[in-house]
Amino acid sequence: MKFLKDFFYINYHERRALLIILTLLVVSTTMIFIVGSKETMPSEKQQAHNDSIIRHATRQQPGYYDEGLQSSEVFAFDPNTASQSDFQRLGLESWQARSIIKYRNKGGIFRTPRDFARVYGLTKKQFEKLLPFIRIGKDYQPAANFYPRERYNYGYQETAIRTRDERKKDTTQYSYPRKLKEGQYININSADTTELQKIPGIGSYYARSIIRYRERLGGFVSMSQIQEVEGVPETALHYMNIDAKHIRKMNVNQLSLAELRKHPYLDFYQAKEIVNYRRTHGPLRSVNDLRLLKDFPPAEIERIKPYLAY
Structure with a gap:
């Protein structure tokens, strides 16, 4: 027991120091509580000032439009000719009116009343309020409305x-073009769209597609190439023949990579290999030179061979 008494014994100086520490602790805690309460509870004057700042900042943002603060009147107007003051009289904010004027100055036109809904920052409520009063002048309406x-x-x-x-x-x-009878033929390398439409199963769309592909190739050299035109019916081949005397060839030693690439039978990598070969080995002299290039398998060479010149 004496041991415990000696352990917890505090002399005069220690008691005095402990009392001072406790006093400072209580005072500090009280001050923190008082100051904190004042900061979290602003005065009425300060609160009114803060509210004013918030309202002002909110009204400056286009995405936040306080419709209750803007007095307005309604009247018929043409958004293509109305002035900025007219738009503000209608209840739009000044920045909204300015954006409409800028849109028109850059060539923008409101062709229908519903085009007005595209105005930057315009709310659904504003648009629905103004829609019945929008009048688009004839000069700004699509011509199809009148003709x-x-x-x-x-x-x-x-x-x-x-x-x-x-x-x-x-x-x-x-x-309509009169269709060919059985046993009649058309040379597809010289026929125009009108002649091609005489072939049973060939209309204007397929006729144009055949001629476009013929121009890209340089001419047809076999009937199987017609089937490379998507959608052409196989029965149409019975009314076609080919005269391959005037095939347009391409000089592989003179054309650029982009020009070579335009041919349907050459892709980018094949055209690039031809250009690289010319740069490192000189001009190609025959189709055999293509056999040295890895991107030209035998089947590809046979297909492109009729269109090559050196």
């Missing part, structure tokens, strides 16, 4: 508003 669409059918002009009975009466005025 009937017309169709041309082999020299016969027809407006889109003709009735079904009127069209039925005029069917005799339509003219």
